[in-house]
Amino acid sequence: MKERIPQRIDYHRYTEQGVKLDGIMSKTECDKDLPRLNEAIIDNTGDIHYHLAFDTDVLGNRYVTGQVKAQVVLQCQRCMDDFKLDLKCDISIAFVKNEFEQNQAEDSGYDIFWLETKQLFDPRVLIEDELLLALPQIPMHLESEIGLACDVTVQIIGDKSNLTEESHINTDDTMTGDTMNSAEQNDKENPFAILKQLKNK
Ligand SMILES: [Zn+2]
Structure with missing residues (x-):
């Protein structure tokens, strides 16, 4: 029933045909397929929800819009306890292979995904990039949680x-x-x- 996310997609074909990818990456898939993300976090809870819609616009930009959602476990840099954080990334990315395309895509307000020579790419790389960008630079319990998990710290610093x-x-x-x-x-x-x-x- 649930299709696995493709490992190679042709962005020309996908953007021309308006292909949509909807699905969930399991914990096993996340552990195996997102090594850079796993290195940056304590753990992932799996179930990365992705919704990616490929298309072209009137200017000829080839782009993908959509959303990626995941929950990760990070270490709070204030109290050093682990905590879970929900990540939600809104995606609006154009695929570019040269400076002309880059300028046009940036003028149109897209983020950029460089594919200089290749027409095939791994969508998991794009998902991983977005989640990495969404990680906080200094992970800390959200303010609403202070007092529960960050008790010690609040006393010392705040x-x-x-x-x-x-x-x-x-x-x-x-x-x-x-x-x-x-x-x-x-x-x-x-x-x-x-x-x-x-x-x-
Ligand atoms: Zn904390």
Whole structure:
């Protein structure tokens, strides 16, 4: 019933015939077929939903639009716990093989997928690219989850009452306002290093 995603498609034929690909990649397929994504995440939960519609427009751009949805497991860089994140990518990509096509496609508002010499490509590469782009640079629990999973961290970094307490202690000390500020800045610049130290204790 469920068709596997093709491993090679001819983008000329697909965009000319308006082919649509709808389906789900299982966990086994994700584990095997998306090595770059798997390297960037703790785990995938499988079931990557893809909907890809190939077409050409009046200017001759060959493009694919659609959506890719997946759930991945990442490590929160604030509390170092794993958490699940839903990724949803809206796709609007033109296939280009030279600068002329690139310029035209960019003017039309498409993202670019280079296929310089090949007419055949693996759609899983495109899906993987999009999911990689959708990953957060610094994975962290969403704000709504703070307080549940990120409890420790909120106290250390976010809790202002802690800072007030600190500044009380420091007024008794010989510390000037300037050194306080720079100490605070250092904390801000490298909060994760401090957390790691705490974790390792
Ligand atoms: Zn967290």
